Amino acid sequence: xxxxxxxxxxxxxxxxxxxxxxxxxxxxxxxxxxxxxxxxxxxxxxxxxxxxxxxx
Numbered sequence: 001x002x003x004x005x006x007x008x009x010x011x012x013x014x015x016x017x018x019x020x021x022x023x024x025x026x027x028x029x030x031x032x033x034x035x036x037x038x039x040x041x042x043x044x045x046x047x048x049x050x051x052x053x054x055x056x
Contacts (some may be wrong), residue, residue, distance in 0.1 A: 020043075021043075024041075024044075024046065028046055032046040033044070034050075036048040037049045
């Protein structure tokens, strides 16, 4: 039996005093520190994946 989950989370946050580029760099670095796999990056965002486990 095959099944798939396509969970996604989108959130808009205030950049305060950061440029969009600075914020994006910080977000990607945070994702890497969380051991997420960054699969796609662009000037406007990125997509990251976590490892699938029964506890996730």
